[in-house]
Amino acid sequence: MSVTHDTRIQIRSPASSAQRQAARGWPDLNNPAAWIVAVILLIMPLIANGFFLIEIFATTLMLGTIALSLMFLAGYGGMVSLMQLTIAGFAAYMVAVFGTSDNANISLGWPWWLAVPTALTLATIFGTFGGALAVRTEGIYTIMITLAIGAAFYYFTNQNWAIFNGHTGINNVATPHFWGVNWRSDIPFYYVVLAIAALCYFGVDYISRAPFGLALQGVRDNPRRMAALGFNVNAHRVAAYAVASFIAGLAGVLQVWNYRQISPGSVSVGACIDILIIAIVGGITRPIGPYIGALVFVLLRTFALDFLVKIGLDGNRFRLLIGLGFLAIVFWSSDGVIGLWQRWRRSQRPQSDRPNGGRGHG
Amino acid sequence: MDSVARRLSAVGAGAALELRGVTRLFGALAALTDVTITVRPGERRAVLGSNGAGKTTLFNCITGDFPPTSGTIRFFGEDVTHFPPYERIRRGLRRTYQISALFPGLTVQDNVYLACRGVSRGRFSFLRPGQNDALMHAADNLVQAVHLSAVRDQRVAELAHGQQRQLEIALALAGAPRFVLFDEPAAGLSPTERAELVEILTSLPAHIGYIIIEHDMDVALRVVESVTMMHNGRIFKEGVPEEIQSDPEVQELYLGGGHE
Numbered sequence: 001m002s003v004t005h006d007t008r009i010q011i012r013s014p015a016s017s018a019q020r021q022a023a024r025g026w027p028d029l030n031n032p033a034a035w036i037v038a039v040i041l042l043i044m045p046l047i048a049n050g051f052f053l054i055e056i057f058a059t060t061l062m063l064g065t066i067a068l069s070l071m072f073l074a075g076y077g078g079m080v081s082l083m084q085l086t087i088a089g090f091a092a093y094m095v096a097v098f099g100t101s102d103n104a105n106i107s108l109g110w111p112w113w114l115a116v117p118t119a120l121t122l123a124t125i126f127g128t129f130g131g132a133l134a135v136r137t138e139g140i141y142t143i144m145i146t147l148a149i150g151a152a153f154y155y156f157t158n159q160n161w162a163i164f165n166g167h168t169g170i171n172n173v174a175t176p177h178f179w180g181v182n183w184r185s186d187i188p189f190y191y192v193v194l195a196i197a198a199l200c201y202f203g204v205d206y207i208s209r210a211p212f213g214l215a216l217q218g219v220r221d222n223p224r225r226m227a228a229l230g231f232n233v234n235a236h237r238v239a240a241y242a243v244a245s246f247i248a249g250l251a252g253v254l255q256v257w258n259y260r261q262i263s264p265g266s267v268s269v270g271a272c273i274d275i276l277i278i279a280i281v282g283g284i285t286r287p288i289g290p291y292i293g294a295l296v297f298v299l300l301r302t303f304a305l306d307f308l309v310k311i312g313l314d315g316n317r318f319r320l321l322i323g324l325g326f327l328a329i330v331f332w333s334s335d336g337v338i339g340l341w342q343r344w345r346r347s348q349r350p351q352s353d354r355p356n357g358g359r360g361h362g
Numbered sequence: 363m364d365s366v367a368r369r370l371s372a373v374g375a376g377a378a379l380e381l382r383g384v385t386r387l388f389g390a391l392a393a394l395t396d397v398t399i400t401v402r403p404g405e406r407r408a409v410l411g412s413n414g415a416g417k418t419t420l421f422n423c424i425t426g427d428f429p430p431t432s433g434t435i436r437f438f439g440e441d442v443t444h445f446p447p448y449e450r451i452r453r454g455l456r457r458t459y460q461i462s463a464l465f466p467g468l469t470v471q472d473n474v475y476l477a478c479r480g481v482s483r484g485r486f487s488f489l490r491p492g493q494n495d496a497l498m499h500a501a502d503n504l505v506q507a508v509h510l511s512a513v514r515d516q517r518v519a520e521l522a523h524g525q526q527r528q529l530e531i532a533l534a535l536a537g538a539p540r541f542v543l544f545d546e547p548a549a550g551l552s553p554t555e556r557a558e559l560v561e562i563l564t565s566l567p568a569h570i571g572y573i574i575i576e577h578d579m580d581v582a583l584r585v586v587e588s589v590t591m592m593h594n595g596r597i598f599k600e601g602v603p604e605e606i607q608s609d610p611e612v613q614e615l616y617l618g619g620g621h622e
Contacts, residue, residue, distance in 0.1 A: 211479050211487040214468065218476045221465035228425060228463070229533065230451040230480030239486060 041194055050186040056302065058190050058258065060294045061197040065251035067279040067290030069244040072204050075284040076213060077240045078220035081134065083146040085275045086153045087127040087245045088252030089267030093157070093164060094119030095256045100174035103165055112176040120249045127245020128238060135237040150272040157264040169263025173256055184257055193254050197291070200247050204287045207243070216240050277322065281329050283336030292337045297322065377436070378403040378541045378571050379424065384433035386419055386595075393419040394430070395595045403438070403540070405571045406563075408582040410606070411592035412615070417575045418460060420592070421543045425457050426450050438540065452481055454540030458547055460575070462526045464533070466519035470510050473518055474501040474532050481537030500536070508532040508562065524555045531562060542572040548581045560584055583607065591615075 040047075044057060066088045073079045098115035101107040110118070134145045157164040164170075175184035183192055207213040215236055218226045223233045256262050265271075274297065282293025304318035333339035379401040386394040394416045401407055409417050423430045426447040435443045442450050465473050478497040479485055491498045505514050508528040513521060518529065527547060534542050544563075548556050556578065563574070563585040576582035583589070583603040591599040591612055599612060606612050 206490065207488055210490045211484055214472055214476055215479065215485060217468055218465045218473075221467050222463050224427065225459070225463040225465070225533075226476075226480070227447040228427070228451060228457055228459075229477045229536070230448050231476075231485060232446070232448050236486070 044194075045187045045190060053186050053190045054258070056298055058193040058254075060291065060298045061193045062251050062254050062258065063275070063278060063298065064282075064291035064294035065197050065200050065254075066248050067275050067282065067294055068200055068204060068287055069247040069251070070275055070279045071282075071284045071287060071290045072207075072247065073240055073244045074279065075286070075289075076208060076216045076220060077237060079134065079237060079240070080143050080276070081131070081146040081241070081244070082143055082272050082276060083127070083130055083149045083153075084244065084248045085272045086150040086267055087123050087130075087248040088255060089157075089262065090126050090153065091119045091123035091249035091252030092256035092262040092266070093170070094122050095253050096170035096173045096262050097163060101170045102172040103170050106163065106165055106170060107173075112174070116253055119253060120246060123249030123252065124242055124245045127248065128242040131241025131245070132238050134241070135234050147269070147272065150267070151269050154264055154267050154269060157267060164264075167264055169261060169265075171261040173260050173262065175257045175260065184260070189257070193258075196250050196254060200250060201287050201291070204247070208287075212236075212239070277326055279336075281326055281336050283333075283338035285335050286338055289336055289338045296325070296337065300325065376403065376439070377401060378405065378438060379573075380436040381424070382434045382436075384420075384423055384430045384435065386416075386423055386428070387431045392595050394423065397433070397595075397597055399590065399597065401541075401571060401573065403571055404569050405588065406586045407571075407573050407588045407590060408586040408603075409573055409575050409590050409592060410579075410582065410612075411598070414594075415592040416595040417592055418545055419595070421457060421545055421573075421575070424450075424543060425455060448480075454538060455543075456534040456536075456539040456541070457543040458530045458534045458545055460545040460549060462530045464518045464526060464529055467517065469515050469517055470505060470521070470529060471501060471514045473529060474504050474536065477501075477533040477536035478504070504532045504536060507535070509558065523550050524552065527551055527555070528558075528562075531559075535566075539570055542566075542570060544572055544574040544576075546575050546577065548576055548578050556581055579607070 041057075045053060048057065066084050069087075070081060070084045073081050073084075095112075095115055096103075097106060098108050098110045098118050099112060100109045108115075130146065130149045133149075134142045137145060157169075158167050160166065175182070177183065181188050183189060208217070215226065215231055218229075218231070219233050219236050226233050226236075255266070259266070278293040278297045279290050280293070281296055282291065283289030300322050301318060304321045305316075308314065308317050308321070329336055329340070333343070335342070377400045379399070381397055381399045384394055384397045385392065397416075397420065409420065411417050422428050424435060426442070426445055426449075430443065433443070434441060437450060437453055437455055440453065442453070465476065468476070475491070475497060478500045482497060502514075505511055508531055510525060510528055510532065513525060518526065521529065527550070531544070531547060534544070547563075548559055551559060560581055563572075566572070574582060574586060586603060589599075589601060589603050589606040590597060591606060593615055598615070599606060599609060601609070
């Protein structure tokens with residue numbers, strides 16, 4: 001090692017040992033902004049009316065959780081899966097099929113505490129099986145296979161009447177009532193969604209530093225070397241699909257409770273691609289990215305219509321705004337909104353401070 | 363006579379690595395032709411040869427990065443010819459790469475930790491390692507052994523080339539290696555760094571054998587006891603370093619000809 005290296009090392013060493021402590025624990029705990037966001041989310045029902053609570057924030061958290069499952073696969077595992085919404089939709093259908101709905105000839109009428117675990121198990125199996133097909137390929141072919149699974153499921157639900165009730169879907173799906181609470185009324189439902197989203201967010205964050213998550217990032221960076229270190233790379237990838245499918249399935253259960261119905265329109269190819277857009281716009285290197293992307297997406301979807309009408313354009317063009325925003329973000333930052341934010345933070349700091357986080361994605 | 367024969371067969375059975383008639387074709391091109399090598403446990407051997415002689419292909423066949431077209435490979439007596447790479451690694455085989463094959467998005471510590479985890483149980487563990495995690499300590503020691511403690515928490519993408527080469531070696535020494543394949547470990551190193559490399563190699567425990575591919579004869583011949591010369595995918599000559607160095611054919615082919 002040359003002398004120049006040694007001096008640089010000595011300058012950096014105290015800072016990096018402090019950072020090491022933070023990296024091993026929960027970096028969010030030392031971040032005042034994270035606490036502020038957490039408190040705002042917790043007292044949200046005091047601030048927001050029912051519309052904002054459900055249509056904006058709960059919807060953001062549900063879409064964000066589906067996008068989180070994609071972030072887990074793409075950001076840590078380097079696998080871009082377009083079937084995450086399909087898995088969520090599958091879980092939603094299964095809740096409707098095993099639970100109670102207006103379609104008595106289809107729904108089995110199981111109580112929610114039996115229907116939900118069954119739906120989650122089946123969704124996880126479905127996603128794992130899809131993943132097992134996809135991990136035999138890389139890059140663009142993974143995208144194509146998962147997109148094909150998504151498209152096949154969409155057309156299947158349209159045409160199958162015995163289980164999926166064709167294009168009309170399954171309506172008036174029962175939602176849980178217990179302990180004297182209607183868990184689908186706005187405020188309890190918001191907290192249920194918030195709790196599940198927080199569970200998934202912290203779960204993914206935790207796993208990213210556990211052996212399984214580290215190994216997944218190793219697979220992303222260099223699968224061949226991982227095999228040369230004793231890892232069964234494909235088994236790791238399939239296991240990652242299983243985890244991501246479970247997360248997507250949880251969000252799917254929430255979605256069917258939210259809308260009380262599920263139909264092929266909810267699992268269309270366009271909706272699958274929306275999840276990719278949400279994850280990319282937010283940033284796929286950290287678990288917070290998908291939630292930021294989902295908030296941007298939901299706000300645009302909800303308010304762009306009024307805005308466009310006001311300036312004399314067709315309100316249905318809100319997708320144009322999303323598309324332009326997507327282009328701008330991909331153009332300016334390969335790491336979505338969190339990438340832009342981190343770069344801005346870095347430019348505000350003195351030079352000696354080391355850039356933190358911001359993992360390059362592969 | 364009888365006892366000599368028995369001893370010889372015992373040596374054969376106890377070989378660390380035994381290749382018989384290994385051939386590897388890429389289309390019509392034979393990268394390896396009928397290679398037969400036996401290496402004793404703890405033996406340290408250099409594989410020399412010009413570019414395209416098949417040295418790295420030999421490593422790739424031994425680790426299973428790609429399988430041989432024909433022939434058999436035994437590792438400590440076990441036929442591993444059709445094993446996937448990770449099964450061979452779990453049995454004590456290790457390798458380094460000519461072009462560093464690291465995990466640039468992870469820290470030095472995490473790179474080494476992954477190497478330690480790869481050859482032990484709990485590869486799929488969802489629980490973060492605690493303060494007293496045995497593998498964390500093993501990783502700490504390994505980082506120290508290759509003189510990278512000062513950059514332990516830096517991302518590998520930020521490391522200098524020489525440091526990446528040292529990390530490359532650390533990854534190959536995780537767990538309990540029984541035999542290591544070093545693919546040009548000195549590539550791109552400064553003279554000081556080469557001296558450190560020689561020190562690391564010569565201070566390895568005696569039971570760990572290795573094969574080293576190295577163009578730098580000063581490095582190669584100081585850390586080995588036997589030499590295999592390869593040429594056009596075939597074994598060309600085997601012997602002790604002094605024999606090989608003074609062999610006129612070898613000098614013609616390698617030292618005079620294709621040496622960079």
